Structures are given as C-alpha cells and as structure tokens.
Amino acid sequence: MSACALVLSLVPSFAKADEPSPAAQVQTRVEQGLVKPLADYERSTSRFSRARVPPRERRVRVTQVAASRDASGRAFMAFAVDVRFGTEWRENDLVGCAYTTSGDLFVKRGDAYRPAAFLLGKNVEPVAGVCQSAPTASA
C-alpha cells in the first residue's frame, strides 16, 4: 500500500502547474485586447467633446467560472469591466464575452453584441447569436 502511494506520488501530473485558468486567460485577453487599446484610443481623441471623459482606471472581472457554448458550439466566457472616475468603482460599465479559442471579444450595446472594435471607433454591426448560451437539449 505504501509502495503504491510512493509510485503514485512519483507519477507527474498531466496538468501544468504554471498554466493559467481559463478565467485568468480571458482576463488577460480582455485587458490586452480591449482595455489597453481603449485607453490608447481615448488618449488619442479630443476631450473637448460631449462624450464621456475617460475613466481614471478600468478593471476586468470574468463573471463565469466555466465556459459556456453558443449555438454553433464555440466556447465563451462572460466578462465585465468596472470603471473608476473618482474614488468609487462603478461595476459593469461594460459587459461582454470572450471566445476562449479564437480570442474574439464582443461587448453588449443595448440588447445586441458587437465586436469590441466598436468601442475603438470601428463601424461594425451587431453579430447575432454570439455570447448566448445554446439551450440545453432535453431528452
């Protein structure tokens, strides 16, 4: 019995210890693919406008523990971006989803989801069916 335990302890784990969790991967993806470009974009645009002034800080929260799948079977995880103007954080200033395989980012505007490039001033239309979990099949 003790020999068996010794052998098991010597077998290497197949899970890589340094590999980040899917949620952490999505968080990094949103920070690199949305939050940072958005801050750069806001710095490059005129502030003498009626558009909202850029927040002092943004933080990303991944609001799902496990990935969901949309109607086409692609896995995604929902995220939220909180903003801080003064001292208080305002939650869910942006909500959207990130596709875990492709890294595509979508943000919710009204009832529809648009590619995150929309926030960077790109003229992109809403995409139907993204960020929506497929209904589970009943037996």
Place this chain on the structure above:
Amino acid sequence: MLAGAALITASSLAYFDGETVPAFIVEKLPVRFETLWLASLRIHVVAALLSLPLCTVLMTRTLQRRPTWHRWMGRVAGLLVLFALVPTGIVLAFDAKGGGVVTAGFLLSAAIVAWFMVRGIAAARRRDLVSHRRAMRHVFAQMSVAVTSRALLLGLDAFGIDPALSYVVALWAPVLVSAGVAELVSSNVSNLVRFIRPIRLIQPFHLIVRIRREVSDLVVRVRARSLARPVVREGR
C-alpha cells in the same frame, strides 16, 4: 469663443468619416429612431460649426459697423439657427444622456435661442436696434454654452467628480449663467439698481455703473498710464 469653436470643429471632423464612429455616437448607440438621430446629429454639427463662428463675428463692432455685411451674414446665421440648429437640437435633446434633467436643459436652451432669434430678427426689421442687440446677446450667450459646457466638463473631471453629475452641472450652469449675464449686460443695469436701491450695499455698484457709462475703457487705461508714468520716471 473662436478658439473654442475651433476645438469643437477639430473634434467634430470624425462625424463625417464614414469608417469611424466617434466616441459620442459609440456611447449613445443604440437609440430609438437611429436614422433620424444620426441625421439630426450630423445636421446639428454642421449648423453649429457654421453658426457659432458666424454669430461670434456678428457680435463684433467691426462687422456691426458694416451694415450690409452684418445684415447678410445675420440672415444666414438666422436661417441656420432657426431651421437647422434648433430643430435638430430638439430631436437630440430627447435622447440626451443624463435623462429628463438634461433633456429639459437642452430644451430650455433651444427655446431661448429660438425665441430670441425670432424676436431679434423682428426687432431688426423694425429698426429697433436696442431690442435687436439684447435678443442677439441672448442667442449668442446660449450658443456659447457649447464651449463653456465642454470646458466645464473638463474642469469638473479634473476634480474627479462623477461624470453623470458633472454632465448635468456642466449643462445647467452655463445655460442659466449665460442667460443671466446676457440679460444683465443688455438690460438696464440702472433699472436693476433702481429696483434694489434701498440696499445701501448696492450704492458703490450703482456708482461704478454710472462711471462706466461715462468713461470708456480706453480712457481708463490711458489715465492709469499717465498716473504711473511719473512714478516710473522717479524710479529711473
């Protein structure tokens, strides 16, 4: 004011670039009646970009001394304001961020502009230049809100004030202050003083008003220099 208009022009060029969506539109979409809203926004921006500098120039003495130019440019400004700027501004007001309070602020500003523009044109047509000047000061004061409001937004942001609150303050404060200043400048300050005459504290103000009416700025400056000159000479 012209510098402010130039800054607004620079930041508004993005409205006419088909490939990019300006931050203001990104923030607003989706809106009800999107086509109407976008068309109104573009017409409003063009009308404002033309009429704000036009009204600024029309307020200058240089142009007021050239009646033919003043009249024609005034007609163009009047048409732009009454048939493009105000109607589109009213459409946009109903989808203003900040809700009913901000909508009311924009509608009040539009009403002041339209009312005084019509009164100002009527006064000019009957050669009542005093009423015309007063009405146009009100129009110009409300149009200046475009600049002062944006400047105030930046100022309030510097103090870390919540953008939702600062948007309301940065609209209502300039609208009310501009209307008050326009009325104070054009109206009879002496009437105001007469109204509050019993208050002794106002007497110095009354005196200043009387002195200002008699003495031009130039005379005051020349006299100040003539007072300073012997002292400066003594210093040498």
